Amino acid sequence: MTPVDTEQPVRAPRDGAHRLLLRLARPGAAALSGVLLYLSFPPRPLWWLTLPGFALLGWCLRAARPRAAFGLGYLAGLGFLVPLLIWTGEEVGALPWLALAAVEALFIAATCMGIAVVSRLPLWPVWGAAVWVLGEAARARVPFGGFPWGKIAFGQADSVFLPLAALGGTPVLGFGVVLCGFGLYETVRRIRAHRTSGELPRGPLAAAVLAVFLPVTAALAALPLVEDSAEDGTATVAAVQGNVPRLGLDFNSQRRAVLDNHARRTEQLAADVAAGKVAQPDFVLWPENSSDLDPYRNGDARLVIDQAVRKIGVPTVIGAVVTPDTGKLRNTLIQWEPERGPVATYDKRHVQPFGEYIPMRSFVRLFSSDVDRVSRDFGPGNKVGVFDLAGTKVGLATCYEAAFDWAVRDTVTHGAQLISVPSNNATFGRSEMTYQQLAMSRVRAVEHGRAVVVPVTSGVSAVIRPDGTIEQQSRMFTPDALVAEVPLRSSLTPATRMGTLPEGVLVALAVGALGWVGYTRGLARERSRNAG
Incomplete structure (x- = not known):
């Protein structure tokens, strides 16, 4: 037997195992991102785990095909909601609890599919965070009047982002957290790309860094809105x-x-x-x-x-x-x-x-x-x-x-x-x-x-x-x-005065981004047909 023949059986299993690990990496990361979101909720004071959770989810979803993104999003939704909602089965058993988590995870799956769709756009962390708010808005309204339990904002009672609630309510608070997490991933991605290629596109890197620091800066700027004084005694x-x-x-x-x-x-x-x-x-x-x-x-x-x-x-x-x-x-x-x-x-x-x-x-x-x-x-x-x-x-x-x-x-x-x-x-x-x-x-x-x-x-x-x-x-x-x-x-906070307006604006951004992607893809297909 030649040296090549003796080496092939050793190399093939290693290559197969490597391919299997690559296949499982994103599904495993998606499920882990959901678990991190769960761990960020009370009674644990680990609100900051939302940031690596969304950074990991961003890695899973960026440039993914819609069908794959739906599956990855469903894994993330199950990793998040199955442990978060375990109390719903406290007295009635596992079936109602798992059924509720499975249905609600479908909303997160659809949301993640939308995030993957907009992830090729410039400034995608902004559009991706807006799509997340769109998903939460839908989940809070349907079916049967909605089930908003598990909105990202509700895990942020101890976080530095909390003043955003006074600025624009739970939609703005959730948007800021998700934007920061996606911005964290995009910053790391740009830096790694620089190390690989030697090129450093400063504009996209600056936008990624801004996505990290803008929500934190906005929260600090909103601190004066968090009042504790006795206006009326x-x-x-x-x-x-x-x-x-x-x-x-x-x-x-x-x-x-x-x-x-x-x-x-x-x-x-x-x-x-x-x-x-x-x-x-x-x-x-x-x-x-x-x-x-x-x-x-x-x-x-x-x-x-x-x-x-x-x-x-x-x-x-x-x-x-x-x-x-x-x-x-x-x-x-x-x-x-x-x-x-x-x-x-x-x-x-x-x-x-x-x-x-x-x-x-x-x-x-x-x-x-x-x-x-x-x-x-x-x-x-x-x-x-x-x-x-x-x-x-x-x-x-x-x-x-x-x-x-x-x-x-x-x-x-x-x-x-x-x-x-x-x-x-x-x-x-x-x-x-x-x-x-x-x-x-x-x-x-x-x-x-x-x-x-x-x-x-x-x-x-x-x-x-x-x-x-x-x-x-x-x-x-x-x-x-x-x-x-x-x-x-x-007195009324800006969030109280504006009501659903901030959520409406963020939903409009998400719908606009999704519509733009659909429009440009339609144009590309039309050009391809004409060229053919």
Whole structure:
């Protein structure tokens, strides 16, 4: 056998393994980029992992064919959303959790296909970041009213980019983070190309570096927008966390126990006030579902609430399930006055699909019998929730609504000086869900320049200042009452004033870039046909 023959069998497997590694490199990197995005979310203070996450995703997608980009994007979406949304299967098993993650990952896959399409354009990090915002905008609206959980902005409560929320809301904050990540990759790519070819195109390199530093510079410039001053004085607020008798979907089978827990903790707060241990609150906030017994129909529940409110002696917001004779249930917040009882209500406007109502019930039942735990659907309200509590205008966004830009902004444009996000996280046990939702409220505080109070049945309850810092917070599954003096504010941030305009501009940029690529490719095909 000749030397060439003896070397060939050794070289071929090595070449084959090398080709296999090359094939797996991008899919593996795409999945890893999604995992990095997940790790950047609370409760981990690793917000900066979004930057290498998007840099890695940029490497995967740049100049990729659309079909390949869709597959890579789907891997990234699964790497991100499967661990992020694991709490959705806490009590109903893996199937609903994995189905939700699989469907939502399709949005990320389509987004990544769009990013690959615009990645050959000059200044592609700008267009790519705009396409990401377009994808998040779509995911926040369809299907069933959208599911914005996992917007990149919601993982940035501790980041240097957070002031961008006051400048243009969650779309601008997310755009800045994604732009910085893509710019980081493009900068490295240009430098490596210089080392290989010896040529250094200064214009493209400068544009790449600018994509890294522009979002950071804009965030620093927006710092003065993050105000913490008391423009309208202060209010002393109490957030009551009564706790639940047991975890899981069946916690509300002991509805009277949940109500009694919150009434008892409010009465203890009244005793602490009388003893001088804590300040007298101006008003008290109970969580969502703190009374799953309808106080309008259940005399015992009404009596328990009324006694607790009379003891504390200030207006109290009660979270109740209202059960009309006909029609759908209402997830309602009730303003309860010590001497007059219930005087105002707010019905949750964005009820949660597959949690508070079941779309396509007969079809979904084929996959999970747990749908029948929601035996009667909740219906949405149609009025913005702002209560006047002892002279303070308090805006109300119930639990899931905090994820939707419009649901929080509406309360501020209707005069809210303070925002309350009453929630019930008992269904999700000790999962990361409560920390992810708390981070949303911190972003909302900066976005609208308002203190945000988060009373939760089982934790984590918190008092958040307008600059996004947490003044007080409770422990999970521990009865507590947080009492804090918070600043009241009435001025509007640019984000509040502009509403959906920044998102609309970024979406228009994305659509324009995609349209331009489609137009130029059409011209190229036409020229090719003519030449043929």
